[in-house]
Amino acid sequence: MWNLFAAGKALVVAILALGMMAVPFSVSLAQEPGPIKAFNVDAKKAELGKRLFFDERLSGNATISCATCHIPEKAFADGLALSKAYPGLDGFRNTPTLINTALKAAWFHDGRLGTNLNDVTREVITEAYIMNMDMRLMQERLKQDPIYVKMFKEAGYGEPDNSAVRKAIPEYLKSLTSRGAPFDKGSMSNAAKKGFELFKGKAGCIACHSGSRFSDDKPHNLGVPDNPDIWSNPQRHLTFVAYAMSMGIENHMNIRHDPGAHLRAHKADGTDVGKFMTPTLRELKYTAPYMHNGMLKTLKDVVAFYDKGGGEGANKDSLLKPLALSAQEQSDLVAFLNALSGDLLTGAKYVWEDKIDTDYSAIPNFRKTPN
Ligand code: HEC
Numbered sequence: 001m002w003n004l005f006a007a008g009k010a011l012v013v014a015i016l017a018l019g020m021m022a023v024p025f026s027v028s029l030a031q032e033p034g035p036i037k038a039f040n041v042d043a044k045k046a047e048l049g050k051r052l053f054f055d056e057r058l059s060g061n062a063t064i065s066c067a068t069c070h071i072p073e074k075a076f077a078d079g080l081a082l083s084k085a086y087p088g089l090d091g092f093r094n095t096p097t098l099i100n101t102a103l104k105a106a107w108f109h110d111g112r113l114g115t116n117l118n119d120v121t122r123e124v125i126t127e128a129y130i131m132n133m134d135m136r137l138m139q140e141r142l143k144q145d146p147i148y149v150k151m152f153k154e155a156g157y158g159e160p161d162n163s164a165v166r167k168a169i170p171e172y173l174k175s176l177t178s179r180g181a182p183f184d185k186g187s188m189s190n191a192a193k194k195g196f197e198l199f200k201g202k203a204g205c206i207a208c209h210s211g212s213r214f215s216d217d218k219p220h221n222l223g224v225p226d227n228p229d230i231w232s233n234p235q236r237h238l239t240f241v242a243y244a245m246s247m248g249i250e251n252h253m254n255i256r257h258d259p260g261a262h263l264r265a266h267k268a269d270g271t272d273v274g275k276f277m278t279p280t281l282r283e284l285k286y287t288a289p290y291m292h293n294g295m296l297k298t299l300k301d302v303v304a305f306y307d308k309g310g311g312e313g314a315n316k317d318s319l320l321k322p323l324a325l326s327a328q329e330q331s332d333l334v335a336f337l338n339a340l341s342g343d344l345l346t347g348a349k350y351v352w353e354d355k356i357d358t359d360y361s362a363i364p365n366f367r368k369t370p371n
């Protein structure tokens with residue numbers, strides 16, 4: 001089963017990789033930290049996208065939805081070190097937040113998709129270890145639900161079809177932007193203010209965590225240790241091997257590390273091995289544990305990691321040096337990082353719900369927060 005899966009995937013991935021290589025990592029437009037600018041969102045399209053996001057019928061065996069892993073009360077991450085996967089498998093990467101994801105220049109921890117969210121949506125739906133869905137089947141399922149027929153029409157898409165799904169879900173994702181963080185409201189504590197000075201100065205964080213999302217949208221190697229669970233848990237290892245094989249990684253049966261951005265660029269000198277995309281620093285309060293493989297449990301651990309100059313590794317970024325921060329300075333930096341998260345609730349609703357209302361009726365087994 002894996003061979004078949006891999007052969008088909010290899011072709012698709014090869015074609016994708018060709019397309020991606022032509023697109024260089026673009027530089028974040030706004031380098032200065034500041035509030036996130038909200039998008040203009042088409043309400044009808046986003047309502048449809050939201051219903052699709054919570055609908056298990058988008059997965060092959062109709063048992064998982066996007067929200068199985070991207071859980072609203074965890075800022076659309078999942079609280080796990082390594083993600084779940086399609087039933088029978090397990091994931092090998094940490095689930096990223098989807099807040100502000102529409103502003104990214106490249107997606108996934110290795111930055112393997114540098115085009116747009118339309119392509120990312122197709123990738124997660126069809127990827128065998130995520131939703132494992134044949135989009136032709138998905139289209140037929142959607143046509144059987146009169147609520148979808150109505151919603152696709154009202155959103156201006158006509159009949160339910162694949163390309164409309166690939167547009168409607170990103171329209172919903174565009175509605176998920178950070179707001180109300182103490183940093184944006186000018187209500188940071190003194191400790192957080194001191195932390196911000198360290199962030200821009202002595203600690204040098206801003207060299208990579210720049211712009212309003214605090215990310216340069218580039219991959220770097222920090223020497224984060226590998227997560228041994230990927231190799232000791234057969235379900236995770238199987239998923240990792242199939243993925244590495246389909247991405248053209250040599251020796252995929254034997255390697256015991258995640259090659260990161262090397263999957264995308266395949267640099268002959270290997271200097272891209274172990275590089276991962278700089279993540280946003282917004283909404284960190286809700287998205288522990290941290291890093292592409294969940295190896296650091298708390299923000300205190302992350303700051304202590306940087307204070308030591310990062311981890312081990314031949315290709316480690318030369319920007320990382322021991323910082324010699326005092327305990328007080330480390331706790332100020334943590335206070336600053338916490339000031340980049342907004343409140344999750346406004347009254348009885350999640351902040352993210354305020355903008356987009358949708359009709360969840362008639363979705364089989366509907367549960368918004370899966371257990
Ligand atoms: C089984 C868990 C799971 C499900 C289901 C899932 N995702 Fe994800 N998602 C992940 C993980 C893990 C990653 C990171 C993968 C990587 O880096 O290789 C990810 C990455 C993403 C990204 C890129 C984020 C970034 O910062 O680069 C987007 C966007 C996304 N998912 C949207 C969706 C949508 C939309 C759906 C439903 C159609 C969905 N996901 C379903 C686990 C899941």
Ligand code: HEC
Nearest residue numbers: 203205208220224276277278279290291292302306317319
């Ligand atoms: C050389 C570029 C670089 C510098 C300098 C840097 N970071 Fe990072 N940061 C990254 C990258 C890349 C990752 C993701 C690594 C991974 O996934 O393995 C990351 C991850 C993080 C995370 C985890 C976020 C998450 O969602 O998992 C936090 C928190 C963080 N950095 C804070 C800081 C702080 C605080 C400083 C300064 C002390 C700093 N960073 C300096 C590039 C950098």
